[in-house]
Amino acid sequence: MIQEHEGIIYKISRVYFDQEEDQKDLYQEIVYQLWKSYDSFDDRSKWSTWMYRVALNTAISFLKRDKSKLKKVSSEGLDNFKMEPFDPVMEERIEWLYKSIQELSVVEKGIILLYLEGKRHDEIASITGFSTTNVGTRISRIKEKLKHQISN
């Protein structure tokens, strides 16, 4: 299951960190946490909702934690962590996209990621724990922030 959705974990790692080493550490930590808490996964809730919730919570805790205390899974497992390159123009646009998102706050990063993943407002609300109205307001605010960033 985790392997099927590893692209999501990669995107979350890149949204929260710009340095490859940090992205790698977060990626490993998310995979480990998903793996560890898989037993607690409730079949009644959707797999992807649960996965986003665990992954985003892990990313937020990861930012707060002392990295030396983290349980490392395997440094060998992610030798080829970097994505295969796209064409240069696309690569540049993606880089710029991640950079713009990284300017946002921790919570905003999570919300915009879910928005870009195509999640509806009510789905974002159920993953993040905010109300649907609050999610709508936050997305509008993020749009403004991003517009402002672009114009600068």
Added chain:
Amino acid sequence: MELEEMKGLWENMSEELDRQKLLTDKMVVEMTRQKYRDKLGQISLPETVGTIICFAMATYAIFNFEKLDTWYLALCGIISIAFCLVLPILSLKSIDRMKKIDFGKKSYRESLIQYAKEKDRFIKVQKAGYYLGFVFSLAVLPVAGKLMRGKDLLLDAKLWIWYIPLALIFHFLFSKWVWKHYSSIAQGAQNLLKELKD
């Protein structure tokens, strides 16, 4: 770039990402190994604590063995000491053998076969512990009575009338609870190995 344009770019990138494999089998095996050990740790931790208690009791009984001044108290002492020394070691050893299965190096089939073998060994030890545990619960009382209070409890008939059924009930209920707990952990560890097939 507008947000909708960003969304389009994100979708393109996601499609591309879905085609790429980042999570290696090596990492999956490593994580399974950790989770497998953590799971068996749920059995080995209480067993280790139990072993320490048993060893402490056995040591105390050995150093005060001369106080067991009748043949039947000495026999109870020997049974208690043997139980406290042998069974915990056998139990820890059987858990350690399950823990040591290196499924990173073995094939899926080999790992499962070895696990089934080690699990069977562990179950046999636990079963032996269950039956011998009752004998122990009968033997340890006169030993404890003599060593700690200087009394020969075997001569106290009234005590045995209520102690035997109580020990039997407690032993049965406690063993049942432990058995249920250990079985679910052992099954969980086996399921982890089975997940490796995919």
